[in-house]
Amino acid sequence: MCRNIRTLHNFEPPATADEVDAAALQYVRKIAGSSKPSQANAEAFDRAVAAVAEATRELLAGLTTTAPPKDRDAEAAKARARAELRYAR
Template identity: 80%
Template sequence: MCRNIHQLHNFEPPATPDEIHAAALQYVRKVAGTTRPSQANQEAFDRAVAAVTQATAELLSELTTTAPPKNRETEAAKARARAERRYAS
């Protein structure tokens, strides 16, 4: 899976529409193998991003959990610490 796609479920506050769209865009870019499609493929690319955005929003609205919501700042700090360990030279 693409490292730029982050978990969106079970955060307080919940994922924003912009975060959902960004994840959908990254997914479609990964699947298509391009960051910017040609003009001939732009319409299909945009439809795919819209469909994935919609499906992701629906999924997030229907998921349930008993775990307490995660804090964005705490999770970001954990990710930075993992990156420091991973890329330490």
């Protein structure tokens, strides 16, 4: 999975539209193999991003869990701690 795509399910507050759109963009970029499509492919690229974002919203709306929601700040702190350990020299 692309490192820039983050888990969006079971957070409090829930994922924003911007977060869903950013994840969809990263996914399509990864699949397409480019960060910016050519003019000839821009329309297909944009349609794909919109379709993935819509599918992501539907998925998030349909998922259920019994686990308590995760705290965004706590999860970010854990990620920073893991990164410090990984990149410490």
